[in-house]
Amino acid sequence: MKVSVVRNILEANDRIAQQNRDLFTEHGLLVINLMSSPGAGKTSLLEKTIDALKDDVDIGIIEGDIQSSQDAERIAKKGVPAVQINTGGACHLDGNMIRDTFEEFDFEKMDLLIVENVGNLVCPAEFKVGEDFKAMILSVTEGDDKPSKYPLMFRESKVLLINKIDLLPYIDCSLDRIREDSLKINPELRIFQVSCKTGEGLEEWYEWLRERVKNREVIL
């Protein structure tokens, strides 16, 4: 007997992500889902961003890793609330894992929550966690062919930070190609060229992010 079903496999996750999002909205919180390959500089970007913004923006961080609490420890040193999620093998975070961290935060006292996803250019793009938008980092050492190889993540992200541009003189990587290919996939993509090592280009990212946090408050 054949039975017609027609159900989205990710429906359960989408439902929880929406509940998370409703709660974030209630508290006027801007939530970013930060994704990249392992080692592209997610935690470094967070450290820099916290230093730059923490005087006028109250930030909280969720760190997603398969194993270890090193990242949350690095973030906690910056004096902001940080919760580590260990997925125990899973290659991405989902709505449920995010929900489980809620009691560790006081959302009333926060303006911005950044979720650092598990390092992976594939699966995290499929799973909503309740974010306002997804942001991704591509480091130039990964190569300029990545947008065409991993189109989904470039399509789903609102922001692309191209990191480690201080290394460009030493490698064969074309910024133009990264820009061109990612804008073909996502013409709306906001691109920042940065180096978390030297600080180059980060000021522009901070300004943009400050503006987003402010606008989030205005909408409410």
Added chain:
Amino acid sequence: MSMIEIVREEMRKCDAKTLRSVRLNIGQMAAIVPDSLSFCFEVITKGTEMEGARLMMDVIPLKGYCNTCESEFEIKDYVFACPSCGDTNIKTISGQDLAIVEIEVD
């Protein structure tokens, strides 16, 4: 896992005892490798009412709709622009699917 839960729920609804097959729509741009999915399905259904069921996957092409000239088209080489008028104000109408379409049960 979500897939197994949905199939189990649907089987319960129609009082089915065994599962013969599952038909899935997999978008061309979905982060799914059909062979890996089949392998995982085989491993986690072992010893259950779903053991031995066949997964049939239809790959759904990536298609767009142009909000400006209202044409529908296939998105080739991941260029998200309208081939007729060149506008980038388009939306994806298929190709990111990840859905269970049909199950066959006894």
